[in-house]
Amino acid sequence: xxxxxxxxxxxxxxxxxxxxxxxxxxxxxxxxxxxxxxxxxxxxxxxxxxxxxxxxxxxxxxxxxxxxxxxxxxxxxxxxxxxxxxxxxxxxxxxxxxxxxxxxxxxxxxxxxxxxxxxxxxxxxxxxxxxxxxxxxxxxxxxxxxxxxxxxxxxxxxxxxxxxxxxxxxxxxxxxxxxxxxxxxxxxxxxxxxxxxxxxxxxxxxxxxxxxxxxxxxxxxxxxxxxxxxxxxxxxxxxxxxxxxxxxxxxxxxxxxxxxxxxxxxxxxxxxxxxxxxxxxxxxxxxxxxxxxxxxxxxxxxxxxxxxxxxxxxxxxxxxxxxxxxxxxxxxxxxxxxxxxxxxxxxxxxxxxxxxxxxxxxxxxxxxxxxxxxxxxxxxxxxxxxxxxxxxxxxxxxxxxxxxxxxxxxx
Numbered sequence: 001x002x003x004x005x006x007x008x009x010x011x012x013x014x015x016x017x018x019x020x021x022x023x024x025x026x027x028x029x030x031x032x033x034x035x036x037x038x039x040x041x042x043x044x045x046x047x048x049x050x051x052x053x054x055x056x057x058x059x060x061x062x063x064x065x066x067x068x069x070x071x072x073x074x075x076x077x078x079x080x081x082x083x084x085x086x087x088x089x090x091x092x093x094x095x096x097x098x099x100x101x102x103x104x105x106x107x108x109x110x111x112x113x114x115x116x117x118x119x120x121x122x123x124x125x126x127x128x129x130x131x132x133x134x135x136x137x138x139x140x141x142x143x144x145x146x147x148x149x150x151x152x153x154x155x156x157x158x159x160x161x162x163x164x165x166x167x168x169x170x171x172x173x174x175x176x177x178x179x180x181x182x183x184x185x186x187x188x189x190x191x192x193x194x195x196x197x198x199x200x201x202x203x204x205x206x207x208x209x210x211x212x213x214x215x216x217x218x219x220x221x222x223x224x225x226x227x228x229x230x231x232x233x234x235x236x237x238x239x240x241x242x243x244x245x246x247x248x249x250x251x252x253x254x255x256x257x258x259x260x261x262x263x264x265x266x267x268x269x270x271x272x273x274x275x276x277x278x279x280x281x282x283x284x285x286x287x288x289x290x291x292x293x294x295x296x297x298x299x300x301x302x303x304x305x306x307x308x309x310x311x312x313x314x315x316x317x318x319x320x321x322x323x324x325x326x327x328x329x330x331x332x333x334x335x336x337x338x339x340x341x342x343x344x345x346x347x348x349x350x351x352x353x354x355x356x357x358x359x360x361x362x363x364x365x366x367x368x369x370x371x372x373x374x375x376x377x378x379x380x381x382x383x384x385x386x387x388x389x390x391x392x393x394x395x396x397x398x399x400x401x402x403x404x405x406x407x408x409x410x411x
Contacts, residue, residue, distance in 0.1 A: 007147035012140045024081040027148040036092040042397035044098040069205035077307025086151035086202040093120025095394040097349040104353040112386040126178035149182035151198035200315035208291045211328035224335045239334040256323040294321040
């Protein structure tokens with residue numbers, strides 16, 4: 001069926017500015033030129049970005065995710081610009097210090113609806129990123145098309161609506177009107193818990209990109225040893241937390257490791273030499289191709305060769321590929337996220353977030369960015385004021401937290 005005018009509609013009507021450019025290409029340009037995307041260059045992915053010149057940041061991860069998603073989407077007949085935009089936008093709401101900062105802000109904002117990086121991404125797209133103002137004088141954020149907004153929603157429900165994933169949600173109550181508008185596809189029977197094909201591609205591309213590249217970064221930095229995986233397989237299995245594999249067995253995990261180690265490009269011995277790094281890069285290329293192509297073939301096998309878009313199909317990811325991605329994610333979780341050095345850093349980062357939240361709350365609107373100062377002054381309740389403080393902190397880069405605290409402490 002392709003995409004309809006309904007799919008291309010914007011929350012606030014805007015005439016085209018450039019003949020010949022599609023509405024989805026227009027969406028892609030808006031996200032690419034956004035300040036929120038630029039800020040990801042100084043936000044943690046796995047390792048602290050400035051600890052060396054090698055680790056990936058949230059920005060480089062988002063770009064790599066977008067490349068994977070664009071290729072999968074194009075192969076299945078979805079609009080490549082639409083899928084790429086959803087991938088570029090998926091991490092816009094991540095606060096400083098990655099998931100650690102996300103957890104800290106969620107605790108601090110518990111009385112005001114909590115904090116979730118995916119819900120914050122949606123909030124940026126529909127409200128916080130300045131681009132379009134409605135006739136009523138309200139911000140519509142980047143004012144993306146309905147189909148692109150819908151594709152950007154990883155968790156299509158509000159806080160407390162999904163008992164299986166109680167800590168995950170895709171929208172705050174403050175932004176529910178935009179959410180309902182984006183999900184108002186006429187052929188949906190369960191709008192909140194349904195995801196279009198493009199959102200499923202974004203989700204899988206995210207998993208593929210960060211599982212493979214986090215593994216690459218960790219091996220390159222000497223944080224993991226491939227020779228330890230077999231002995232630590234039980235610990236790795238315990239570290240797995242893939243929401244798509246709730247009943248994953250240790251035997252499946254071991255079989256997944258067998259398949260990966262049987263690959264001709266698997267780095268059985270990594271010594272950091274030029275040839276070893278080239279072999280590692282070949283591994284990342286082959287793994288991404290393996291996971292992306294596996295989903296493409298399985299989806300085509302179920303739905304045929306016609307172009308697939310929106311709610312016409314679901315992305316089919318074979319079990320073996322899901323297990324292998326879960327294994328790579330578990331390697332990062334066990335050897336990096338749970339390492340004592342990481343735990344010590346997490347504690348310091350949480351303390352910084354807590355101190356900044358207290359300092360801003362006590363001094364607001366002073367020290368807030370100008371746009372947040374105005375939002376704080378217009379807030380009509382404590383809930384709204386807390387949300388403004390959270391929006392301010394979430395927008396900051398990792399080093400900006402230290403800089404703002406130093407500014408406050410110095411006055």
